[in-house]
Amino acid sequence: MDLDALVAVPIIFMVIVAPVWIIAHYVTKWRVAKTLSVDDERMLSDLWHSATEMDSRIQQLEKILDAEAPGWRARQ
Structure with a gap:
């Protein structure tokens, strides 16, 4: 070579x-x-569950505020 x-x-x-x-x-x-890894999928599922719970709580709080303080939305 x-x-x-x-x-x-x-x-x-x-x-x-x-x-x-x-x-x-x-x-x-x-x-x-x-x-997505298995941990990422689990975390995403947990976040989705938490967001759903928070949305439900916010709706309930808004219903309570509408009943007890009717003009609360206008005061923001």
Whole structure:
């Protein structure tokens, strides 16, 4: 083997193989990052449940305020 062949192999690797390899690696990472983990899904479910409860409480408080202080909305 001559020196040109020994130099050509690393150059071809760095120009063709390495960039494709790196791009494929990060595409895989981005696809995994798009999905929710089990903990993320649980946290989202808990937040949804809390928001539903808070909405119900706010509606009840507004009903109480409407009954006890009819003009409370105008005073804001």
